[in-house]
Amino acid sequence: MPELPEVESVRRQLGPRLQGRWISSVSAQPQLRFRALERAAGHRVLGLRRRGKYLLGELDGGLELVAHLGMTGSFRFRGEADGWRPDAYVRATFTLGDSSAAPGPHAGAGLGATVLDFRDVRRFGTLAVVPAGDYRGLVTLAALGPEPLSDDFDPVRFHAALARSRMAVKPWLLTQRPVAGVGNIYADEALWRARINPHARRVGRERSTALWTAIREVLSEAIEREGTTFRDYRMVNGESGRNADFLVAYGQAGRACRRCGTALRKVVLGGRGTTYCPWCQRR
């Protein structure tokens, strides 16, 4: 499932290609997690930001296009050098007009038109057009914690957020409320790095600061490597991320811990597979 580094890698490729373009038409299959997509037609994309695992396209006219890749979502431009052609898993298609063309129903119909597909095998992806900043009905986005790589992510407030919860630390991270964008992969990686047991319910100041640092490090390093690809995650150009070879905890059950040599253990915690070192991360 794409997490912050994967979504950021998509944003870095998609943003420059969307900025300033008119969305001349939208077609979409009816999907549970699609909402009001047709409202994007006739609007210009002013910019593309990221919040946690969400992409937020600022449209003129006070609208916002909210996108979440879910488990298997990807954006691909049609007819590019990477050879992408639409298949049965394309759930939505945006036709983009020339940035210099006038808006309207015919913009982008001729030369300069670009076709952007949203492909999603498992159909957990979200696409919604909302009044800018109105995230009612987008529960996770509305309650999202601070951006981990911004100054909003503060070690003192992070410690307070961990102390407020009675949940085990890992499932609490996955709620996105103490910090945005951390999913199963980077939670396991950060907890291993900070030597914190994923079941821990009390995380003291020193250890929460170590976790704060570890979260920023593992996410920054993964962004540099354009994310982690196991099966489905692809960037807009169709390429995989390079971070999978650098994982030390997630997906490494049974292998020797790189710090102490103990075999890493996999358990199910909060319904999610969780891998940790029973020695370095003991309770």
Ligand SMILES: [Zn+2]
């Ligand atoms: Zn260890």
